[in-house]
Amino acid sequence: MAASLKDVAERAGVSIKTVSNVVNGTGRVGADTRARVEDVIVELGYRPNVSARSLRHSRSGVIALAVPEIGNPYFAELAELVVKAAEAYGWTVLVDQTESDPDRERLVLQGIRSHLIDGLLFVPRRLTAEDFAARTDTTPMVLLGERLTKIADRVAIDSYAAARAATEHLIDLGRTRIASIGAAESADAVTRGRFEGYRDALLAAGLRPSSRLVIPRKRWRHEDGAEAATRLLSLSKRPDAVFCSNDLLAHGALRAFHDHGVDVPAEIAVVGIDDIAESRFSRPSLSSIAPDKRHIAETAVRLLADRLKADDTPGPREFVTGFHLEVRESTAGQHG
Template sequence: MGVSLKDIAHRAGVSLATVSNVVNGYRPVGEQTRRRVQQAIDELGYTPNLSARHLRRGRTGLIALAIPELNNPYFAELADAAIREAAGLGYTLVMESTAADRETELMLLGSRRHIIDGLILSPVRVTREDVLARTDTTPLVLIGEGVYDVPHDHIAIDNVAAARTAVRHLLDLGRRRIAFIGSGNGQDRQSAHLRLRGYREALAGAGLAVQPRLVAPTDQFGRRDGLSAMSQLLALDEPPDAVFGYNDLVAIGAMRAVREAGRRIPDDIAVVGIDDIEEGRFSHPGLTSVSPDKEHIGRLAVRRLVALIEGQPLAPPADLDLPFHLVVRGSTIGGRPSVAG
């Protein structure tokens, strides 16, 4: 037989209601009493039945994290933090891959009350109007880019400012023919356009005109895309002396092309990305990158969602821009890594 709340109450010398309040967090309990109950829980080896608890509250205990691609290290690192935070709050997080497909994103925004208690979505194709037209009441938190000005929390970094930071670093190093790899088709508020805007603003701030031939569009944002685009840039009569990649995967692909062309990094061409994924830290040379706090993003998204599910008081929904910093490595200056605010 398993340990019951009644067994804990007997061991701690308190009422069954008090034990229930401690275990379920219903009401404040005095610290001394809480310690006695917790000691009894530890001694008896009590493990709460989370499934039963959720069912009593009319919930499934499941929350979903929907991201564009499962094989992107950025999302993998963010998801790891979200999974751990959910488990700590008594929820199971399930993963969904949208493949950046509009119909899939719309399906996830639709009614799924009988399956999940809440949804964290990283949108790519759905619009602000799609979200505003949503009739499902399942709690929703948005992360990343794609939708703004909606009555839901939206957690991201300021992509324009992040791109400006990356390009200004290259400008400060004396680079002047700076390319951008990763501009693409899509909505103006998607991250590619926001990062392109930051790139342009940084150049304008240095009194430099954008050279269209140095802006390389890509269909996707992976290593192969960076490799292909960089190969084309190297074939120009005047190739770039620095490259800003849409993300670290693009930048790592670009570094491969530079090395295969017999050029030196960073002597001939400096390279910087965004995301600060682990692969970039172990590349050779190490990749300079704008580092968002993926741990914070994942944990905060889960905390905000669980608070909505459990009806806890929250501030009104808002666009929450989280901090970032530039980690300088060998792909731009060589030597040991450093951090720039």
């Protein structure tokens, strides 16, 4: 009976992966260990299955991008940029939607479609560090978003810094009753980071955060922003500015303020995060924190290409991309 990888591994006292690395000339294997494995290969007369190796090392030319919501313009714009960046490598991009459901995110993490794809770009929202530690799938992966684990390469903006910059812009306008829609103190890393940036900007300016002015939202969609803004208008002392955790919430808030006859920005200034295309064309146009989405997409694809090209790429690597504030009518007015 022909010897197998498992037989060689057991005789040499190493893992099957180590034997595979020796046979295929990949990975990092010490000189002494390599020599011992090679001696056992000769001793047992092990012969690699050439056809199986060829099949295993073939590439599909397909990578996956898993995002929470395809219908969210931010992720739609990001997906378009990922597709363009992947074209440079001759790759096709398979886009998947998790709806921020932890079970669906775990399926993505554990490689439910790993037989179809060469690599994965993943925007997790509900997974924990323990979920990542339990990952057994070996498909190369790059994470997009806040730090959850050091198990993989990561590309993101600094949500804390972005929220703080947005809130500081409102403070610089002289606003003192600044509300927050969307962010929460205890939630996923993105939501928590945006709350802390908002809170710390107020504290640094000597303003006391008010729990009545903080409206957390589980979903960040137009209707959630409109409902939250209506609640703020019901307060006996209304806010004079609103920081929204994304642009969809902000556009919903703008609609609610318009419907209630509120002058934006004279009575209430509004700022968001994401700088989606809609923000340039709304009325009033929306001031927003603009992440460098092109750089995020191109960096993530390049990191994945590095992982597919070589097993010994240092890692995990972390890239925090820049952002800037686009000031528009919702804070500066028509002639600001």
